[in-house]
Amino acid sequence: MTATDPVVDRLAAAAPLHALLTPTAEVRSALAAQAAAAPPSGPLAGMPVVVKDNICTLEYTTTCGSRILEGYRSPFEATAITRLKAAGALIAGKTNCDEFAMGSSTEHSAYGRSFHPIDRERVPGGSSGGSAALVGAGAVPAALGSETGGSVRQPAAFCGVVGIKPTYGRVSRYGLVAFGSSLDQIGVFGRTVSDAGRVLAAISGRDPLDATCEDRDPLPLPAVPENLQGFVIGIPKEYFPSDLDPGVRRACDRTIRLLKDLGAAVRDVSLPHTPYAIPTYYIIAPAEASSNLARYDGVRYGPRPAGAVDVRALYRATRGHGFGAEVRRRVLIGTYVLSAGYYDAYYRRAQRMRSLIAQDFRNVFDRGVDLLFTPSTPTPPFKAGEKLGDPVAMYLADIFTVTANLAGLPALTLPIGRVQGLPVGGQLIGPAFLEDEMLEAAFTLERSVEPEAEA
């Protein structure tokens, strides 16, 4: 029996969720090696953290949930991983995700779907569904995921855990496999705001290896305030549409009353361009993906199908065999919206719409609002297979999360109640680089909210 055996046992017990891609025997030996090399103290000493399989690690393969990277071992590790280890954390394996982080249910993994920790008929959300499911099942206290349009917050809300998407530029993306480079950020999951915040603090800060990472010190963790007096919290009406799930609405209404009871001033606000966020995202993200994923061609890494007669046939066969259905759709949409004759109608217009969406947030924050409160998802966790037939229905699962990605803002989800036993998340969105204020409010709210109570 070694110090790391209990976490391996918990991960083995969670095997039916199909959330971890690394075999537990491999986790066991990797953890023993890391524990021997780890600093004896540190803010995260001994904390096991699982990592989404699109973040490069030296200990484990990095497949991005794709056949095109089957068996791939990175020759370097992500800055976030190096920092976790320096803080004393132990990397406890790689988690399942939608292929190249494209999806909202973890059903688009080439290695099979992951299961919701409470109801196996349902999805854990996505794309970082494996990380969310393992934290939700209590196998690990924290996990890393990545966000391009909500891939940490949406599964965190579904699995009843805390999920944080930091400001674009807060955390180095060195070693995060690129999907949409103007949107991608590494995010964190935690059982509590404290666990998630501590991990975020450890991985944040300047990095000369990532030119998009801001030249800032690591995030300082705030003290927990007594109450929310002095906070002005905006409730954007566009996030409470008439077809919002009634259970989600009840949980949010209850939380808004709680925010007032805690002393916050609650104000109705409007973010008028919100309805265009998903269409804007599904032009910009595929455009960037089609460009980023051009590197997977069967030449430098990954498996290569045999028998290609020339190099172009090699590219086409490698990509045709290696990419799954959703990645193929996005590569094709991205290529289309960037092609001659369509660039102005789609891509340029989407870039302008993105500006207007970002301006909506600035207008609200400039008028004295400190934070916004919204539902994290429009529904509780949905059933597996329910949205696979219609890509647009799947895209709409991110309708309340994608705006913070488009505007580059920090946002957080925490559990605020249950609907028929299934978790519901509430979201806080803050101004850029004010994660500390967002965490203060989350700490206070977490102390009073009843996450297990039916809404």
Place this chain on the structure above:
Amino acid sequence: MSISREEVEKIARLAELQVDEAALPGLVDQLSRILEYVAQIAALAATESAQPFHPGPAAIRFRPDEVRPAPLAFGPERMAPAFRDGFFLVPRLGAFEAGRDDAAEEDA
């Protein structure tokens, strides 16, 4: 805004993506559905002349221009499907050579 089968075949060639004949009709339907949905942004009034949005630092920071070792745990020979004498091996260039079929076709 729907997309035709011929357009899907064309963008698949541009994206260097082999698409099975049998999968094409379904793909045409799905891509049309997505493009019809995202076409909502056409509602953006011509008078709203917002500048494109760029997240991240306002200016690119440069590192000193000095040669430093690449911090890799191992070299490309461990990753590449085919590698010899410091080179990645690929089949003949074929379609990229002058006069070949679809290279010329896409230039047209």
